[in-house]
Amino acid sequence: MNIPALQSIALSVRSLTIDAVQKANSGHPGMPMGAAELAAFLYGVELKYNPKDLKWLNRDRFVLSAGHGSMFLYSILHMAGFDVSLDDIKAFRQVGSKCPGHPEYGVTPGVETTTGPLGQGLANAVGMAIAERKVAAHFNRPGQEIIDHSIFVVAGDGCFMEGVASEACSLAGYLGLGNLIVYYDSNHISIDGSTNIAFTEDVGKRFEAYGWQVLRGSMYNFEELAALTARAKADRTRPSLIILESIIGKGAPSKQGTSGVHGSPLGEEEARKAKEGLGIPLEAPFWVAPEAYAYFEAHRKTLDQEYQAWQARFEAWKKANPELARELSTWLSGKATRELDLPAFKVGEKVATRNASGKCLGAVAGAWPNLIGGSADLTSPNVTQLPPNADGTPLVLTKENPAGRYIHFGVREHGMAAIANGIALYGGLRPFVATFLVFADYLRPALRLSALMKVPVIYVLTHDSIYIGEDGPTHQPVETLASLRAIPGLKVLRPADAEETAVAWRIAMERLDGPTVLVFTRQNLPVLEKADPDWPYTMALGAYVVQNPARPPEVTLVASGSEVSLAIAAADIVRAQRPKTAIRVVSVADRQAFYAAPAPVRDAILSPGSLVFVAEAGIAQGWERIAPSENIFSIERFGESGPGDKVAEHLGFTAQAFAQMVLAKFA
Numbered sequence: 001m002n003i004p005a006l007q008s009i010a011l012s013v014r015s016l017t018i019d020a021v022q023k024a025n026s027g028h029p030g031m032p033m034g035a036a037e038l039a040a041f042l043y044g045v046e047l048k049y050n051p052k053d054l055k056w057l058n059r060d061r062f063v064l065s066a067g068h069g070s071m072f073l074y075s076i077l078h079m080a081g082f083d084v085s086l087d088d089i090k091a092f093r094q095v096g097s098k099c100p101g102h103p104e105y106g107v108t109p110g111v112e113t114t115t116g117p118l119g120q121g122l123a124n125a126v127g128m129a130i131a132e133r134k135v136a137a138h139f140n141r142p143g144q145e146i147i148d149h150s151i152f153v154v155a156g157d158g159c160f161m162e163g164v165a166s167e168a169c170s171l172a173g174y175l176g177l178g179n180l181i182v183y184y185d186s187n188h189i190s191i192d193g194s195t196n197i198a199f200t201e202d203v204g205k206r207f208e209a210y211g212w213q214v215l216r217g218s219m220y221n222f223e224e225l226a227a228l229t230a231r232a233k234a235d236r237t238r239p240s241l242i243i244l245e246s247i248i249g250k251g252a253p254s255k256q257g258t259s260g261v262h263g264s265p266l267g268e269e270e271a272r273k274a275k276e277g278l279g280i281p282l283e284a285p286f287w288v289a290p291e292a293y294a295y296f297e298a299h300r301k302t303l304d305q306e307y308q309a310w311q312a313r314f315e316a317w318k319k320a321n322p323e324l325a326r327e328l329s330t331w332l333s334g335k336a337t338r339e340l341d342l343p344a345f346k347v348g349e350k351v352a353t354r355n356a357s358g359k360c361l362g363a364v365a366g367a368w369p370n371l372i373g374g375s376a377d378l379t380s381p382n383v384t385q386l387p388p389n390a391d392g393t394p395l396v397l398t399k400e401n402p403a404g405r406y407i408h409f410g411v412r413e414h415g416m417a418a419i420a421n422g423i424a425l426y427g428g429l430r431p432f433v434a435t436f437l438v439f440a441d442y443l444r445p446a447l448r449l450s451a452l453m454k455v456p457v458i459y460v461l462t463h464d465s466i467y468i469g470e471d472g473p474t475h476q477p478v479e480t481l482a483s484l485r486a487i488p489g490l491k492v493l494r495p496a497d498a499e500e501t502a503v504a505w506r507i508a509m510e511r512l513d514g515p516t517v518l519v520f521t522r523q524n525l526p527v528l529e530k531a532d533p534d535w536p537y538t539m540a541l542g543a544y545v546v547q548n549p550a551r552p553p554e555v556t557l558v559a560s561g562s563e564v565s566l567a568i569a570a571a572d573i574v575r576a577q578r579p580k581t582a583i584r585v586v587s588v589a590d591r592q593a594f595y596a597a598p599a600p601v602r603d604a605i606l607s608p609g610s611l612v613f614v615a616e617a618g619i620a621q622g623w624e625r626i627a628p629s630e631n632i633f634s635i636e637r638f639g640e641s642g643p644g645d646k647v648a649e650h651l652g653f654t655a656q657a658f659a660q661m662v663l664a665k666f667a
Contacts, residue, residue, distance in 0.1 A: 530546055
């Protein structure tokens with residue numbers, strides 16, 4: 001180990017951090033300056049990577065969970081040969097830069113996941129570790145181990161305060177993820193000051209209780225970093241937490257060790273003194289030690305030799321296992337391995353869409369053997385139990401069975417969603433997760449990141465309205481649909497019956513550029529007779545005509561999910577009193593897609609000139625785009641405990657009341 005060269009790399013991380021944050025007049029210099037040695041060690045010694053092949057299957061994954069310290073990552077990616085130039089670093093935190101304020105997946109080469117909301121990256125890494133073990137168990141053969149890498153994380157005090165990290169790390173310990181190594185940058189400083197004001201627990205003992213191996217050392221001893229990492233890698237039965245005592249802002253003479261260096265530029269005077277004390281040339285802004293560049297030039301040759309050796313092993317594996325090789329290619333594409341044969345349903349048959357979803361999920365699992373997921377302790381009510389594996393192997397993913405495909409996440413909604421993001425980011429697997437719709441608020445930050453990163457995680461959210469009944473308002477979502485539809489890039493599908501449910505699953509599985517929420521009922525709904533013969537195609541555009549009059553409609557009743565049946569019943573009531581009124585009923589399964597559809601498509605469905613009314617068992621927010629507020633039949637309050645139909649009656653949310661809203665327009 002060339003310690004002088006590694007010291008030059010660490011010094012260069014500090015140099016670039018000081019200048020980038022100072023030039024941007026914004027950023028977090030403390031973490032990169034305090035953990036620069038770890039950056040040098042990881043990319044200069046430990047990690048297995050190829051800057052020219054960012055999708056190399058067997059690369060080590062590195063996650064900077066402490067995403068505010070993004071210059072830690074950008075500095076070292078630049079020196080290590082990734083496509084991050086000094087000009088990119090000089091544009092730190094500027095619009096269009098490859099170096100945004102926090103690391104963003106798909107923006108900066110070498111960034112494996114979007115981090116910044118603390119704890120998310122650590123939970124993503126748990127998902128990556130689960131994925132690595134599963135893919136390795138499925139594709140490795142004795143003497144032909146093509147997947148044998150590790151997941152490395154750098155996390156800070158804030159990450160370990162966050163609940164999402166606790167949820168994910170608890171599960172990681174239970175699953176014995178020995179391929180996961182987490183370095184704790186323990187500098188004891190947060191924005192408000194010393195962590196002693198709010199966070200004094202022994203994190204190491206907590207993680208030992210989770211089932212982790214816990215090691216301790218100093219951030220500033222390269223030989224110790226190497227020894228601790230070797231011990232972590234040697235224990236393949238437990239994830240490892242390496243607690244490294246550090247000094248935030250190390251090298252800033254008056255600010256190091258204080259909260260003042262956490263999230264603000266050093267200032268010109270402090271930056272000058274820091275450079276003088278560290279030995280960084282004052283006349284060379286954005287200075288990188290020549291020894292750092294030279295070291296990485298040589299190190300890349302070593303890494304390339306390892307990469308080429310792996311490629312040779314991979315080619316030998318493909319020749320020896322041609323069927324497995326084809327399967328791996330399909331898994332990595334995200335596409336089905338065979339035709340998706342979804343179940344059929346009969347018109348008039350009454351099926352809860354959650355139950356229809358369960359049948360569809362079985363079909364999806366057959367077409368995508370790389371489907372993996374589970375529920376937050378709601379397998380039965382979510383109806384997400386997968387069918388037994390055809391080869392008789394155990395279905396449930398455990399420490400002893402890493403090849404399993406059903407995960408019991410426990411009551412850990414937030415951790416579950418963040419783990420699913422990591423599984424999706426790893427590649428080759430199609431993750432789904434499930435809980436009640438109302439508990440989407442427990443996982444929302446991770447779901448938002450699914451959308452931001454455009455990863456195809458599928459969220460199965462059941463028990464979608466007041467109709468769940470007796471559990472009462474704590475479990476009856478009224479505002480949740482609107483809040484989910486507000487997330488850019490998130491596809492929200494609320495099918496009206498079992499047939500729409502099947503189409504919704506197909507849409508979700510064929511979508512590879514973002515997450516999808518599938519919203520299902522607890523109560524039975526009739527399978528509807530549909531006026532549009534091409535309704536599955538039209539539904540993919542967001543909406544379609546369920547009932548159509550013989551002449552242009554005077555009234556168009558729009559609804560989603562279970563309220564489509566309510567709208568049909570309301571239409572019957574209106575027709576009984578006004579037989580000559582031409583009424584159309586429209587199902588809007590995907591409101592965002594419908595709003596984004598070309599105007600001719602929307603006009604063909606809504607029929608300009610007709611009176612448009614909307615019914616949905618939730619708040620009206622967002623429907624005002626197609627109907628005036630007085631024409632929206634909604635629920636603007638929390639529900640009640642009682643049988644679902646009685647709750648609806650109590651709230652005045654009935655077909656009769658919707659019909660009266662329509663009839664009032666003709667009074």
